[in-house]
Amino acid sequence: MTNKPNKTELFKAVGAHLREPKGEMGHNVAAKMNQTNRAMTEVAYDKLNPRPGFKMLEIGFGNGRLLPYLLDRVLPEGKLLGVDISRDMVLEADTFLQKAGYGGNYHLSQSSSTALPAKDGELDGVVAVNAVYFWQEPSQHLCEISRILKPEGRLVISVRGIAYMTALPFGKEGFVLREDQEYRDMLDQSGFEIMGEYKFVDEQLGEIKVDKPAEVIVFSARKQ
Numbered sequence: 001m002t003n004k005p006n007k008t009e010l011f012k013a014v015g016a017h018l019r020e021p022k023g024e025m026g027h028n029v030a031a032k033m034n035q036t037n038r039a040m041t042e043v044a045y046d047k048l049n050p051r052p053g054f055k056m057l058e059i060g061f062g063n064g065r066l067l068p069y070l071l072d073r074v075l076p077e078g079k080l081l082g083v084d085i086s087r088d089m090v091l092e093a094d095t096f097l098q099k100a101g102y103g104g105n106y107h108l109s110q111s112s113s114t115a116l117p118a119k120d121g122e123l124d125g126v127v128a129v130n131a132v133y134f135w136q137e138p139s140q141h142l143c144e145i146s147r148i149l150k151p152e153g154r155l156v157i158s159v160r161g162i163a164y165m166t167a168l169p170f171g172k173e174g175f176v177l178r179e180d181q182e183y184r185d186m187l188d189q190s191g192f193e194i195m196g197e198y199k200f201v202d203e204q205l206g207e208i209k210v211d212k213p214a215e216v217i218v219f220s221a222r223k224q
């Protein structure tokens with residue numbers, strides 16, 4: 001007898017670890033995400049328009065391996081805050097950034113994007129890559145983001161397109177997959193003006209190939 005999970009169980013578990021990576025499997029899923037989500041993360045950071053001295057926040061940074069691409073662009077005077085609901089991801093990202101010599105330039109918290117660790121109007125930009133699928137009530141998150149942004153502060157949301165996400169075999173419990181227009185509407189209804197939308201076809205998720213192009217959409221918005 002073997003305890004090896006069957007494919008259905010395995011995909012269900014992967015979906016759960018995408019939502020909140022935990023333990024050894026969460027560590028492995030997060031490591032994989034660094035490869036597959038690098039391009040969509042780098043484009044999102046570019047669209048944030050980070051400059052030295054800016055104070056930024058990332059929602060759902062996973063294991064934090066890509067955070068230096070943003071941190072390096074706001075240093076030496078700037079600062080990076082981050083929130084992730086996964087305690088294991090906060091610990092792993094923190095250990096990585098400390099070892100990489102960024103101590104003092106960042107602060108990571110185990111928290112949800114409904115309760116952000118910043119004062120009203122404090123931040124220049126907020127970015128969320130592959131994190132918005134888990135917002136059941138987007139207005140709660142967007143209202144909190146708006147609170148901490150300066151007037152005209154930037155919000156960048158990077159997601160994979162609904163056709164590709166739907167075709168992925170992962171369990172999608174807790175995911176809310178949205179059409180492009182639903183993203184536009186939720187931003188508009190929460191007082192964000194869309195400055196640009198950028199679409200490209202990214203690599204497929206590792207070994208898992210589906211018959212839909214791996215489209216990415218990056219929404220760049222400004223607090224009105």
Ligand SMILES: C[S@@+](CC[C@H](N)C(=O)[O-])C[C@H]1O[C@@H](n2cnc3c(N)ncnc32)[C@H](O)[C@@H]1O
Pocket residue numbers: 018019020021033034037041059060061062063083084085086089111112113114128129130131134
């Ligand atoms: C699919 S992973 C994406 C990780 C990374 N941004 C990437 O694209 O590779 C989603 C991450 O968001 C975190 N997360 C989910 N819901 C969240 C919320 N409401 N607030 C903060 N983090 C959240 C998860 O714990 C996880 O680390």
